[in-house]
Amino acid sequence: MSPSLATPFAHIVDDDEAIRDALSWLFRTRKVESRAWPSAEDFLAAWQPDWRGCIVLDIRMREMSGLECFDALLERGNTLPVIFLTGHGDVPMAVGALKKGAFDFLEKPFDDNALVDVVIRALESNARRQANQETQANVAGLLAQLTPREQEVMQLVLVGKFNKVIADELNISMRTVEVHRSRVFEKMGVRSAVELAQLLAPGRD
Amino acid sequence: MSPSLATPFAHIVDDDEAIRDALSWLFRTRKVESRAWPSAEDFLAAWQPDWRGCIVLDIRMREMSGLECFDALLERGNTLPVIFLTGHGDVPMAVGALKKGAFDFLEKPFDDNALVDVVIRALESNARRQANQETQANVAGLLAQLTPREQEVMQLVLVGKFNKVIADELNISMRTVEVHRSRVFEKMGVRSAVELAQLLAPGRD
DNA sequence: TTCCACACTGCGGATAACCACAATTGAAGA
DNA sequence: TCTTCAATTGTGGTTATCCGCAGTGTGGAA
Numbered sequence: 001m002s003p004s005l006a007t008p009f010a011h012i013v014d015d016d017e018a019i020r021d022a023l024s025w026l027f028r029t030r031k032v033e034s035r036a037w038p039s040a041e042d043f044l045a046a047w048q049p050d051w052r053g054c055i056v057l058d059i060r061m062r063e064m065s066g067l068e069c070f071d072a073l074l075e076r077g078n079t080l081p082v083i084f085l086t087g088h089g090d091v092p093m094a095v096g097a098l099k100k101g102a103f104d105f106l107e108k109p110f111d112d113n114a115l116v117d118v119v120i121r122a123l124e125s126n127a128r129r130q131a132n133q134e135t136q137a138n139v140a141g142l143l144a145q146l147t148p149r150e151q152e153v154m155q156l157v158l159v160g161k162f163n164k165v166i167a168d169e170l171n172i173s174m175r176t177v178e179v180h181r182s183r184v185f186e187k188m189g190v191r192s193a194v195e196l197a198q199l200l201a202p203g204r205d
Numbered sequence: 206m207s208p209s210l211a212t213p214f215a216h217i218v219d220d221d222e223a224i225r226d227a228l229s230w231l232f233r234t235r236k237v238e239s240r241a242w243p244s245a246e247d248f249l250a251a252w253q254p255d256w257r258g259c260i261v262l263d264i265r266m267r268e269m270s271g272l273e274c275f276d277a278l279l280e281r282g283n284t285l286p287v288i289f290l291t292g293h294g295d296v297p298m299a300v301g302a303l304k305k306g307a308f309d310f311l312e313k314p315f316d317d318n319a320l321v322d323v324v325i326r327a328l329e330s331n332a333r334r335q336a337n338q339e340t341q342a343n344v345a346g347l348l349a350q351l352t353p354r355e356q357e358v359m360q361l362v363l364v365g366k367f368n369k370v371i372a373d374e375l376n377i378s379m380r381t382v383e384v385h386r387s388r389v390f391e392k393m394g395v396r397s398a399v400e401l402a403q404l405l406a407p408g409r410d
Numbered sequence: 411t412t413c414c415a416c417a418c419t420g421c422g423g424a425t426a427a428c429c430a431c432a433a434t435t436g437a438a439g440a
Numbered sequence: 441t442c443t444t445c446a447a448t449t450g451t452g453g454t455t456a457t458c459c460g461c462a463g464t465g466t467g468g469a470a
Contacts, residue, residue, distance in 0.1 A: 091294035091312045098303045107296045147416065160397040162456070176418050178458070192365040194398045201406035352446060367426065381448050383428070411470100418464075426457070433449080440443075 008032040008123050009053030013043045013069065014085070015061040023056065023115075030116045040069035047073070051080060054103070054122045056115075059086040059093070067097065074100065079130070081122035085110075132202075139199060145187050153180040157193050158200065213237040213328050214258030218248045218274065219290070220266040228261065228320075235321045245274035252278070256285060259308070259327045261320075264291040264298070272302065279305065284335070286327035290315075337407075344404060350392050358385040362398050363405065 012023045012034055020036040027034040033053075037043035040057075041064055055073070059066040070082055081103035086093070094105040103122045106115060146154065156166040163181065167174040190196045217228045217239055225241040232239040238258075242248040245262075246269055260278070264271040275287055286308035291298070299310040308327045311320060351359065361371040368386065372379040395401045 086296070089294060089296035091291070091296055091299045091310065094296045094299050095303060095310045098300060099309070104304070105296065105300045149417065158399060158403070160395075160399040160403075164456080172417085173419050175420065179418080182458075190365075194363060194365040194402050197399050197402035197406065198363070198365075201402065354447065369426080377447085378449055380450065384448080387428075413470080414468090416466085418466105420462085421460105423460090424458080426455100428455070429453090431451090435448075436446090438443100438445085440441100 008120060010034045010119050011043065011051075011053060011055045011080075012036040013040055013055065013061075013066070014058040015039050016058070019058070026112050026116065027119070030113075030120075032116060032119060040064035040066065040072075044069060044072055047076070047078075049077065054081045054083060054119055054126065056083050056085060056119065059084055060088075067093070070097065070100070070102065079126070079133075081126045083115075083118055083122060085115075136202070142188050146184060150180050150184050150187070153177055154184045154196070157181055157184070158197055160193075213325060215239045215324050216248065216256075216258060216260045216285075217241040218245055218260065218266075218271070219263040220244055221263070224263070231317050231321065232324070235318075235325075237321060237324060245269035245271065245277075249274060249277055252281070252283070254282065259286045259288060259324055259331065261288050261290060261324065264289055265293075272298070275302065275305070275307065284331070284338075286331045288320075288323055288327060290320075341407070347393050351389060355385050355389050355392070358382055359389045359401070362386055362389070363402055365398075 008031065010027055010032055012020055012027075014020050014023070014036070015038055017038070020038070024034050024036055037046070040061055043055075044064075055078075057066040057069060064072075066084060066086075070084075073080075073082065082101075083103050084094075084097055084105045085108060086105070087108045089107050097105050103125075104118045106118065143151070152170065153166060156169065161169075163174050163177045167177045170177070185191060185193075185196065188196055188199060190199055213236065215232055215237055217225055217232075219225050219228070219241070220243055222243070225243070229239050229241050242251070245266055248260075249269075260283075262271040262274060269277075271289055271291075275289075278285075278287065287306075288308050289299075289302055289310045290313060291310065292313045294312050302310050308330075309323045311323065348356070357375065358371060361374065366374075368379050368382045372382045375382070390396060390398075390401065393401055393404060395404055
């Protein structure tokens, strides 16, 4: 974990320069790094899948609206939490945004500290999610190292079948199953079928 | 699964008799059974943990408000999806309700069909959740049948330890471990440690 | 053509797991 | 007191797993 991952970070997307500046200053005073974007288009053009932090998104902007920007991010598989800011309350809009996965929806005027608190909570909850996702990705990486045959054998091992049965179902000798099984354990970094099951447990096929 | 579980059902909580009647009629036309309650207090007094269906809850009521009623339900461990109805839009209220787990938050006037659609979606999503939860409960029931010693042995089996090692750690003979292990498999309805791990995988200790 | 990854197989031995048969002890209840 | 249940242990035998040693065949990359 590099220090940059631990430092709170927020992307500010708002077409009002005064607000961008105010939020940047606000975040700085609370030790949250930030970067401000003058439009949804600029933000989307620069957006990278590996970005960290969260996104503070104004709803009403001149060209692309915050909601449209949010939809575009969803399509691109964005995983960063999004916090909406809006001047005029609109319940259906807020409900829709939250149901699509936005982290929060704040109505102006809002308490400055409340916004930062929300940002920090968003980052914390996302960090936990991210951690799980990364271990999942590691497992996927290990799985990718298995040959097709090894994966086949593994599936059958995972349902608790005997080598004898597996050999029968795949029409190969027991010895071959043993070899594959052993290679699977080795590549996955486990020492038994039970450990393998545990490793693959949380998100299984 | 009895037929009553498959029949869509909604509790209507609203102190306006005209609305109760209108919603009851609306639901009936869409094959959704319902029961209307004239106040949050009446509803809470009757509420049982094993109720099925969903709850359509008006925000503004004379005595206890819909939000207070919701909080009371949360404290009691309610699992039914709650759909709020409100006359006057209030973004923070809607956001708060959704973040506390409400299924939806509809502003009057709303499309009648839209409400029923939401109710049906709520029931569907809850049915899936409920199904998972029930299999979890079944597993918990099986686990409860294990003696303390059997549970201890099971934990060690689940991390892939050899009987010999388990025997050592518990200061008992290998034979005893074998007996416990075998009893665990029998009670849990599995035939191998791998199956046991899979059974306990989704929600593990 | 040579090298290599992948899949496949046999033999034999060591270790672990599974199981039937058999039995003892202690505590909680009927 | 008699019964039941949980926990414990032993013996001996079968089955499964794990591994080293050894070897064959194939298709693709260098």
